[in-house]
Amino acid sequence: MINTSYKAMLGGKSVIRQLSEYATARKAQVGADHVYDFSLGNPSVPTAPEFTEAMLDLYAHDDPVALHGYSPSLGITQVREAVAASLNQRFGMNYTYEHIFMTSGAAGALSHALRAVTKPGDEVVTFAPYFPEYHPYVEGTGAILRVVEPGEHFQINFDALERTLNPNVTAVLINTPNNPSGVVYSDATLTKLAAILSAKQTEYGHDIFLISDEPYREIVFDGQNQPYPSKYYANTLSCYSFSKSLSLPGERIGYVAAHPQCTDALLIAPICGQISRGTGHNCPPSSIQLGVARVLDKTSDLRVYETNMNLLYDALTDIGFSVERPGGTFYIFPKALEADANAFCMKAKDYDLILVPSDSFGCPGYFRMAYCTTTELVERTIPVLRKFAHEQYGL
Amino acid sequence: MINTSYKAMLGGKSVIRQLSEYATARKAQVGADHVYDFSLGNPSVPTAPEFTEAMLDLYAHDDPVALHGYSPSLGITQVREAVAASLNQRFGMNYTYEHIFMTSGAAGALSHALRAVTKPGDEVVTFAPYFPEYHPYVEGTGAILRVVEPGEHFQINFDALERTLNPNVTAVLINTPNNPSGVVYSDATLTKLAAILSAKQTEYGHDIFLISDEPYREIVFDGQNQPYPSKYYANTLSCYSFSKSLSLPGERIGYVAAHPQCTDALLIAPICGQISRGTGHNCPPSSIQLGVARVLDKTSDLRVYETNMNLLYDALTDIGFSVERPGGTFYIFPKALEADANAFCMKAKDYDLILVPSDSFGCPGYFRMAYCTTTELVERTIPVLRKFAHEQYGL
Numbered sequence: 001m002i003n004t005s006y007k008a009m010l011g012g013k014s015v016i017r018q019l020s021e022y023a024t025a026r027k028a029q030v031g032a033d034h035v036y037d038f039s040l041g042n043p044s045v046p047t048a049p050e051f052t053e054a055m056l057d058l059y060a061h062d063d064p065v066a067l068h069g070y071s072p073s074l075g076i077t078q079v080r081e082a083v084a085a086s087l088n089q090r091f092g093m094n095y096t097y098e099h100i101f102m103t104s105g106a107a108g109a110l111s112h113a114l115r116a117v118t119k120p121g122d123e124v125v126t127f128a129p130y131f132p133e134y135h136p137y138v139e140g141t142g143a144i145l146r147v148v149e150p151g152e153h154f155q156i157n158f159d160a161l162e163r164t165l166n167p168n169v170t171a172v173l174i175n176t177p178n179n180p181s182g183v184v185y186s187d188a189t190l191t192k193l194a195a196i197l198s199a200k201q202t203e204y205g206h207d208i209f210l211i212s213d214e215p216y217r218e219i220v221f222d223g224q225n226q227p228y229p230s231k232y233y234a235n236t237l238s239c240y241s242f243s244k245s246l247s248l249p250g251e252r253i254g255y256v257a258a259h260p261q262c263t264d265a266l267l268i269a270p271i272c273g274q275i276s277r278g279t280g281h282n283c284p285p286s287s288i289q290l291g292v293a294r295v296l297d298k299t300s301d302l303r304v305y306e307t308n309m310n311l312l313y314d315a316l317t318d319i320g321f322s323v324e325r326p327g328g329t330f331y332i333f334p335k336a337l338e339a340d341a342n343a344f345c346m347k348a349k350d351y352d353l354i355l356v357p358s359d360s361f362g363c364p365g366y367f368r369m370a371y372c373t374t375t376e377l378v379e380r381t382i383p384v385l386r387k388f389a390h391e392q393y394g395l
Numbered sequence: 396m397i398n399t400s401y402k403a404m405l406g407g408k409s410v411i412r413q414l415s416e417y418a419t420a421r422k423a424q425v426g427a428d429h430v431y432d433f434s435l436g437n438p439s440v441p442t443a444p445e446f447t448e449a450m451l452d453l454y455a456h457d458d459p460v461a462l463h464g465y466s467p468s469l470g471i472t473q474v475r476e477a478v479a480a481s482l483n484q485r486f487g488m489n490y491t492y493e494h495i496f497m498t499s500g501a502a503g504a505l506s507h508a509l510r511a512v513t514k515p516g517d518e519v520v521t522f523a524p525y526f527p528e529y530h531p532y533v534e535g536t537g538a539i540l541r542v543v544e545p546g547e548h549f550q551i552n553f554d555a556l557e558r559t560l561n562p563n564v565t566a567v568l569i570n571t572p573n574n575p576s577g578v579v580y581s582d583a584t585l586t587k588l589a590a591i592l593s594a595k596q597t598e599y600g601h602d603i604f605l606i607s608d609e610p611y612r613e614i615v616f617d618g619q620n621q622p623y624p625s626k627y628y629a630n631t632l633s634c635y636s637f638s639k640s641l642s643l644p645g646e647r648i649g650y651v652a653a654h655p656q657c658t659d660a661l662l663i664a665p666i667c668g669q670i671s672r673g674t675g676h677n678c679p680p681s682s683i684q685l686g687v688a689r690v691l692d693k694t695s696d697l698r699v700y701e702t703n704m705n706l707l708y709d710a711l712t713d714i715g716f717s718v719e720r721p722g723g724t725f726y727i728f729p730k731a732l733e734a735d736a737n738a739f740c741m742k743a744k745d746y747d748l749i750l751v752p753s754d755s756f757g758c759p760g761y762f763r764m765a766y767c768t769t770t771e772l773v774e775r776t777i778p779v780l781r782k783f784a785h786e787q788y789g790l
Contacts, residue, residue, distance in 0.1 A: 001565055001602050002659045002666060003514050009669040010662070046459040059450050064441040068643045104499070104676060111675025119398050133672065140673025170396055207396050248463045250681025264397045267405070271397060274404040277528065278535025279674040280506025281499060285683055286645025 014132060015360045016040065019345075023354045030352065036381040037354040038369035041179065041330065043247035045300045045372075051246055054294040058287060067290065071283045073273045075102025075255070079293040083255055086296040087238075091228040094260050101269040104252035104284050106215045106241035110137045110173075111279075112272040113237040113256050117209040118143045118170050124211075125164055126173040127156055129180050129333065129361035131213070134173060143171075147362045154183040154324055154333075156193055165196075167204045172197060177216040177226060180361050180368040181333040182309070182326025184220060187227050194233035201235070207263050210236040215254070218245040218299050220328040221306045234261040237268065242292050244330075247300040253284045253292055305330040308371040308378045315382040320395040330372040333358070337393040341367050351388045353381070409527060410755045411435065414740075418749045425747065431776040432749040433764035436574065436725065438642035440695045440767075446641055449689040453682060462685065466678040468668040470497025470650070474688040475664075478650055481691040482633075486623040489655050496664040499647040499679050501610045501636035505532045505568075506674075507667040508632040508651050512604040513538045513565050519606075520559055521568040522551055524575050524728065524758035526608070529568060538566075542757045549578040549719055549728075551588055560591075562599045567592060572611040572621060575756050575763040576728040577704070577721025579615060582622050589628035596630070602658045605631040610649070613640040613694050615723035616701045629656040632663065637687050639725075642695040648679045648687055700725040703766040703773045710777040715790040725767040728753070732788040736762050746783045748776070 016039055023037040058067055074080070080097035087093050103109040118124060120142025126134055127148045138145040148164050151157030174193070176185035185193075197208050212229040217240065220226050230236040241254035258268035276282050283289075309326050316323050316334050323334035336344035341357035345367055348355045358366035371378060389395040411434055418432040453462055469475065475492035482488050498504040513519060515537025521529055522543045533540040543559050546552030569588070571580035580588075592603050607624040612635065615621050625631040636649035653663035671677050678684075704721050711718045711729050718729035731739035736752035740762055743750045753761035766773060784790040 001512065001514075002662060003511055005514070006511065006666045006669045007659075007662065009672075010665055040465075042465050044460065047463055052454055052459060055454050056451060059447055059454065064447060065439065065642065068442055068645050070435075070437050070644045107677050108675040111673070116398055116401065117396065119396075119400070136672035137675060140675075247460065249465045250463045250678075252677060252680050264402075267397060267402065270405055271401045274401045277404075277531035278506070279676065280503040280532060280535075281674065281676050282502050282647060283645075285647050285680045288680055288682075 016132070016356050019354055019356055022349075026352065035352045035354065036377065036384055038371060038373065039354045039356055041370045041372060042249060043244055043300065043372050044374065045247055045302065045304055047247045048295055048298040048300050050295045050298045051248070051291055055287070055291045058290055067287055069286060071102070071286045071289060073276055073283050074269050075100065075283055076286060076289050079289045082293040082296055083257070087257060091231060093230065095257055096260070098266050098269060099258045099260055101256040101258075101272040102284050102289055103254045103256060104281060105243055105249070105254045106213060106239055107133065107137070108252070108281055108284070109239035109241065109254045109256045110211065110213055111140060112275050113211045113239055114138060114141045114143065114171065115275045116268055116271045117207070117211075117237070121168070122170040123166070123168040124171045124173055125161070125169055129154070129178070129358060129363035129366070131175060131179050132360040138173070150363055154178065154181040155186060155189045158192060158196065161196065165200050169208060170206065171209045171211050173211045173213065174229065175213040176229065177220060177326075177328030179216065179329055180331045180356075180358065181324060182329045182331045183324060184224070184226055184327035185229075190227050190229055190232040197233060197235075207235055209262070212236055212238050214238055215241040215244050216329040219302055219305055219330060221309060221326065224327065226328060230257070230259050234259050235263060237262070245299045245302070246292065246295065248292075251285070251288045253288045304375060305372065307375050308373065311375065311378050311382070312369065312371055315385065319386055319389050321389070330370060332369050332371060333366050334369075336365055336367050337389060337395070339365055341365050347392050348388055351384055353384055353388060411527070411751055414749055414751055417744075421747065430747045430749065431772065431779055433766060433768065434749045434751055436765045436767060437644060438639055438695065438767050439769065440642055440697065440699055442642045443690055443693040443695050445690045445693045446643070446686055450682070450686045453685055462682055464681060466497070466681045466684060468671055468678050469664050470495065470678055471681060471684050474684045477688040477691055478652070482652060486626060488625065490652055491655070493661055493664060494653045494655055496651040496653075496667040497679050497684055498649045498651060499676060500638055500644070500649045501608060501634055502528065502532070503647070503676055503679070504634035504636065504649045504651045505606065505608055506535060507670050508606050508634055509533060509536045509538065509566065510670045511663055511666045512602070512606075512632070516563070517565040518561070518563040519566045519568055520556070520564055524549070524573070524753060524756035524761070526570060526574050527755040533568070545758055549573065549576040550581060550584045553587060553591065556591065560595050564603060565601065566604045566606050568606045568608065569624065570608040571624065572615060572721075572723030574611065574724055575726045575751075575753065576719060577724045577726045578719060579619070579621055579722035580624070585622050585624055585627040592628060592630075602630055604657070607631055607633050609633055610636040610639050611724040614697055614700055614725060616704060616721065619722065621723060625652070625654045629654050630658060632657070640694045640697070641687065641690065643687075646680070646683045648683045699770060700767065702770050703768065706770065706773050706777070707764065707766055710780065714781050714784050716784070725765060727764050727766060728761050729764075731760055731762050732784060732790070734760055736760055742787050743783055746779055748779055748783060
């Protein structure tokens with residue numbers, strides 16, 4: 001008998017995915033140039049040439065039996081060592097390979113990290129707006145997702161956080177730079193968050209792990225750096241993906257890095273390995289592990305995202321939208337021009353503008369644009385946005 | 396707080412893995428040539444050159460944005476179409492891409508298939524001897540694994556099966572060619588199994604899915620073919636991995652093929668996609684999907700496994716072991732020379748013979764040898780086996 005709970009989930013198809021499918025169909029109708037598709041967070045720039053060169057070299061010169069052989073279930077040791085060394089050099093940490101667990105992208109990293117430090121019935125706190133897939137990641141563990149309402153400039157609303165924290169909370173899930181808002185948590189935000197969580201750990205008499213979702217770590221604007229959350233709070237599991245930095249979303253490669261001073265630091269990776277046994281994940285592909293290990297400090301040419309952000313932010317502001325200027329990612333999250341963001345995005349579709357309403361991000365009344373597109377598309381989109389805002393909302 | 400149930404699993408390290416680690420350490424001590432390591436099922440022959448050529452071509456000539464872009468969560472449509480076409484041509488099936496779900500190897504395939512058709516508390520029946528990881532796969536779904544004792548020649552013991560079946564059983568899990576016995580289920584076995592399951596479905600008034608674990612499908616000896624279990628029973632989910640046929644165990648690539656006439660046939664793949672959302676699996680790597688799709692009907696040069704099997708089978712029989720002749724795989728499963736297979740394998744270690752005792756396969760008193768090694772190693776091992784059997788057991 002088909003499992004009815006999974007069957008029931010089939011109706012709940014992602015809004016983003018639905019819009020992306022609509023956009024694809026519409027492009028076939030009217031031509032790709034006439035659809036202004038900002039639905040999907042799929043990187044638009046090629047991977048770093050050094051990654052392609054590394055893979056060509058591995059395929060051309062390595063012993064295929066070793067190249068494609070079983071990876072240990074925690075990841076290939078030399079790859080884990082390389083990840084630790086790269087993080088240590090960049091952020092002044094003291095990871096060893098034993099703190100690193102290789103995963104199938106950030107989805108795999110978050111799913112393992114959440115299972116490692118929660119048990120069914122626990123509560124996991126996150127902050128609106130948040131990536132909608134946090135629901136299946138958290139609920140797949142048997143835990144309950146609690147959402148804290150947005151703070152000013154989409155930093156953390158600490159009053160709301162303190163109201164939400166309770167002794168059932170065993171993990172707090174953050175995402176900075178943030179999808180969908182593009183906001184980067186400041187040093188002040190991370191410092192205060194760490195202080196509150198430390199105090200609550202003492203008050204409750206148990207650990208509260210900070211699970212830090214960091215796939216946009218390298219896409220930060222204005223020459224800034226993303227403050228590294230693990231520097232602020234010892235009980236942090238840093239969850240990473242190479243999907244955005246190296247434009248490899250299809251290759252499913254990332255990691256969990258357990259802070260060397262977190263509780264049971266040397267058990268996190270082995271426990272993640274045990275979790276894998278039951279879910280059938282095992283480990284990311286061996287050749288891709290070996291390939292990324294050679295280019296850990298490289299990225300794709302990410303400059304287009306900042307160019308696109310500046311063009312869009314200036315245009316949206318000029319048109320009259322209320323919008324927070326993104327500090328990173330390839331998303332922007334303006335306020336819709338009417339209270340119902342779904343209605344707003346439906347009207348935009350009549351202009352072939354594909355915008356994602358914000359309800360599924362837990363923050364009604366906004367919309368997300370994924371500007372991982374060509375700059376030329378952004379430039380062609382601006383007059384269409386202007387026309388839409390003028391004709392529909394008199395701006 | 397670390398999840399204590401996963402923490403408890405850490406003690407239960409796989410016997411196979413422990414022996415393999417011992418063998419690696421011992422090789423460092425005395426030299427690789429002096430350790431007769433038959434512990435791990437890691438293919439010893441390189442992948443098909445056509446796979447390497449396909450990957451080099453993809454990396455050299457494909458648009459990297461498309462090559463490494465997000466795969467749909469059910470797999471890349473053209474890859475699913477190619478898998479369906481290959482199975483149809485080979486086995487006279489009528490799959491379409493909609494019946495195929497791409498997975499991270501057989502582990503991913505089994506974990507998804509089991510979750511799709513069972514619910515927590517259901518019972519899943521399998522047959523001794525069985526692959527020890529069936530425990531985490533089945534228990535990870537919340538179902539209970541019931542084991543049927545071995546039949547003659549390691550075919551199915553149908554009396555024992557009928558005693559084990561009950562209305563809580565919603566899935567039966569088979570593995571042919573079998574790890575560890577090397578036995579291939581005959582046409583008669585599969586015909587009778589299908590008849591019993593069909594009758595029980597009627598009696599219980601609900602589906603019983605046959606989950607068929609087929610990573611050794613292409614490693615069959617004496618010019619025979621493995622009968623395709625899906626041809627015998629409509630409610631079959633065929634779970635495949637390219638790990639053994641193409642020597643790609645580290646690349647984590649396989650699929651579930653839902654029989655087009657099974658219950659809710661068109662829902663199986665989408666439901667597997669929903670399962671992925673909660674486990675963080677998502678889909679296998681895009682480039683590897685595209686690579687294997689180009690070489691679906693190729694295999695590594697698998698002949699060494701048959702050569703090794705014949706040498707080992709003849710020698711073991713000659714020495715005086717009681718052993719079933721394998722019809723496929725790269726395993727052989729002789730009876731130990733004393734009742735306690737653990738004690739037997741411990742004594743063998745003194746001869747640097749690394750043999751796996753059978754207890755974790757649910758079938759005490761036997762041992763497994765994985766002869767995915769060079770023929771030269773097999774030839775050098777035979778006198779050592781002979782010496783061991785003579786000195787320890789007087790054969």
